[in-house]
Amino acid sequence: MKPSTELIDGHYDPKHARNAVKMPLYLSSNYVFSSAEEAKKLFEQKGVQPADQDHAAPQDMIYSRLGHPNLLLAEARLAAYEGTESALFFESGMAAISTLFMGVLSPGDTVLHSTPLYGGSDHLLRGMMHAWGIRLMEFSPAEPIEQIRSRMLAAEITPSIRLIYIETPANPNLQIVDFKQVTELSHQIQQLTGIKPITACDNTVLGPVFQKPVLHGIDVGVYSASKFIGGHSDLIAGALVCSREWANKLRGVRSQLGSTASPHTSWLLTRSMETLELRMEAAQRNAVQLVDFLKNHPQVGQLYYPGLLPPDHPHHHQASGSGSLMSFELKGGRSAAFQFLDALRLVRHAVSLGGTESMACHSATTTHSNVPAGIRQLYGISEGLIRLSVGIEHVDDLRADLAQALVHAASATD
Ligand SMILES: Cc1ncc(COP(=O)(O)O)c(C=O)c1O
Incomplete structure (x- = not known):
C-alpha cells in the first residue's frame, strides 16, 4: 500500500473488533491473560517488539501504560507513513522530548543542539537537564561544520557528546539545519571518540508529510503531535519515530515514566492521520x-x-x-x-x-x-x-x- 493508504487502511482487520469499520476505543486499563504461561511470556518480552512481529498485533496486551490496541494502531500507521521501523506516541510533545532525553543521557553527558529550539525544549535543556548535570553546547543553523568542530574541540567536550538535537525548520523563525551537516558531525565525533552520538530532529513543523529526517540518516524524528498530526487543535500528544532497536529502548523508558499516549488520545490521532x-x-x-x-x-x-x-x-x-x-x-x-x-x-x-x-x-x-x-x-x-x-x-x-x-x-x- 502507498503511505497515504496505510494511514487509512493499514494494520487493522475489522474481524478483530466485531467487524467495526473503525477500530473502537479500548477503554480498558488492563487485559486478561489466556494462561499463566502466556502471562509469564508477555512479562519476559515486556515492551519489546520482536523483529518478526507486526506493530499492531491484536494480542500481547498487559496494561495500558505499556501498550493498548489504539496506541499500537496509531504507531503502526505513523511508522508506515514515515518509512521507519517503529513509532511511539506520548501524551504530549514534551513527554516525547523528555523521554528521549532521559532515555539517552546520563549526568556528565553533553547535548549539542541547534538554536532556536521550541521554548519548552530550550527551557527543559537549560533548566532541569542542566541541573541534573547535562552540559550544553549550541550552534546556529548557519554555522559551518568546521567551526562547530573546532569550538567543540576547544571546549574539550567531544568525548561527552551523546546527543545532537536539532529542530528544523525551527520554531518560530523557520531557520533550517542541514541534515547532511548533522550526520557528518555525528560521524566525525564517532571517529574521534569511538562513540556515535545519537542524532534527533524535532520535525513538528514540516513532518511527516514534507520532511522525513530518518530517511536522511537522522536517528530519531521527534513530534509535537498536538500540531499537524493531531491537526484539529483538540488534543495534546507527541511522537518519536526511529529504528526498532531505538524504539524498544525508548518504549521501556516511556513505560517507566508513564508518558504513554492514552486510548482516547491514540484514537483521536488515528482519526486525524487519515486526513494528514x-x-x-x-x-x-x-x-x-x-x-x-x-x-x-x-x-x-x-x-x-x-x-x-x-x-x-x-x-x-x-x-x-x-x-x-x-x-x-x-x-x-x-x-x-x-x-x-x-x-x-x-x-x-x-x-x-x-x-x-x-x-x-x-x-x-x-x-x-x-x-x-x-x-x-x-x-x-x-x-x-x-x-x-x-x-x-x-x-x-x-x-x-x-x-x-x-x-x-x-x-x-x-
Ligand atoms: C516545535 C515544537 N516542539 C515541541 C513542542 C511541544 O509539544 P507539546 O506542546 O505537544 O508538548 C511544541 C509545542 O508548541 C513545538 O512547537
Missing part, C-alpha cells in the same frame, strides 16, 4: 498565497518562510515542501505586533500551530518568553515578530483578515 496529507497540502497552498501577499506589504519587514530560500539551499534537498508556518517582523516592533494581534478577527490569537484554523502569536512574550531576552535577541526572536500558522480556511478570508489587521498595526507606528 490532505490537510498539510491544503494549508501549504494557502500559505504560499499569503507569503505572496505579505512579502511586499509595506508594514512587513523580514518574512521567514522556507519556500523563499534560494533553490540551492539544503532545505530544498531535505524537504519536499515548505509547509504552512511562517513568521514575519512588523515594522513598529512590539506595539505594532500587539495591535495586529488584537485586531485579528478570523485568525485566532493563540500559541499552537498546525490546526485546521489559522493561528498567530507574538513569540517573544508567549512561546519563547522563558528564553532569556538577550538570547532571544541573538536567535532573532524580535519584539516585532509574529508567527503565523496557516490553516485550511478559504485563502481570500485569511488575506482579508491579515490586510485589515495590518492597517491597525500601521497605526501603532504613526
Whole structure:
C-alpha cells in the first residue's frame, strides 16, 4: 500500500473488533491473560517488539501504560507513513522530548543542539537537564561544520557528546539545519571518540508529510503531535519515530515514566492521520498565497518562510515542501505586533500551530518568553515578530483578515 493508504487502511482487520469499520476505543486499563504461561511470556518480552512481529498485533496486551490496541494502531500507521521501523506516541510533545532525553543521557553527558529550539525544549535543556548535570553546547543553523568542530574541540567536550538535537525548520523563525551537516558531525565525533552520538530532529513543523529526517540518516524524528498530526487543535500528544532497536529502548523508558499516549488520545490521532496529507497540502497552498501577499506589504519587514530560500539551499534537498508556518517582523516592533494581534478577527490569537484554523502569536512574550531576552535577541526572536500558522480556511478570508489587521498595526507606528 502507498503511505497515504496505510494511514487509512493499514494494520487493522475489522474481524478483530466485531467487524467495526473503525477500530473502537479500548477503554480498558488492563487485559486478561489466556494462561499463566502466556502471562509469564508477555512479562519476559515486556515492551519489546520482536523483529518478526507486526506493530499492531491484536494480542500481547498487559496494561495500558505499556501498550493498548489504539496506541499500537496509531504507531503502526505513523511508522508506515514515515518509512521507519517503529513509532511511539506520548501524551504530549514534551513527554516525547523528555523521554528521549532521559532515555539517552546520563549526568556528565553533553547535548549539542541547534538554536532556536521550541521554548519548552530550550527551557527543559537549560533548566532541569542542566541541573541534573547535562552540559550544553549550541550552534546556529548557519554555522559551518568546521567551526562547530573546532569550538567543540576547544571546549574539550567531544568525548561527552551523546546527543545532537536539532529542530528544523525551527520554531518560530523557520531557520533550517542541514541534515547532511548533522550526520557528518555525528560521524566525525564517532571517529574521534569511538562513540556515535545519537542524532534527533524535532520535525513538528514540516513532518511527516514534507520532511522525513530518518530517511536522511537522522536517528530519531521527534513530534509535537498536538500540531499537524493531531491537526484539529483538540488534543495534546507527541511522537518519536526511529529504528526498532531505538524504539524498544525508548518504549521501556516511556513505560517507566508513564508518558504513554492514552486510548482516547491514540484514537483521536488515528482519526486525524487519515486526513494528514490532505490537510498539510491544503494549508501549504494557502500559505504560499499569503507569503505572496505579505512579502511586499509595506508594514512587513523580514518574512521567514522556507519556500523563499534560494533553490540551492539544503532545505530544498531535505524537504519536499515548505509547509504552512511562517513568521514575519512588523515594522513598529512590539506595539505594532500587539495591535495586529488584537485586531485579528478570523485568525485566532493563540500559541499552537498546525490546526485546521489559522493561528498567530507574538513569540517573544508567549512561546519563547522563558528564553532569556538577550538570547532571544541573538536567535532573532524580535519584539516585532509574529508567527503565523496557516490553516485550511478559504485563502481570500485569511488575506482579508491579515490586510485589515495590518492597517491597525500601521497605526501603532504613526
Ligand atoms: C516545535 C515544537 N516542539 C515541541 C513542542 C511541544 O509539544 P507539546 O506542546 O505537544 O508538548 C511544541 C509545542 O508548541 C513545538 O512547537
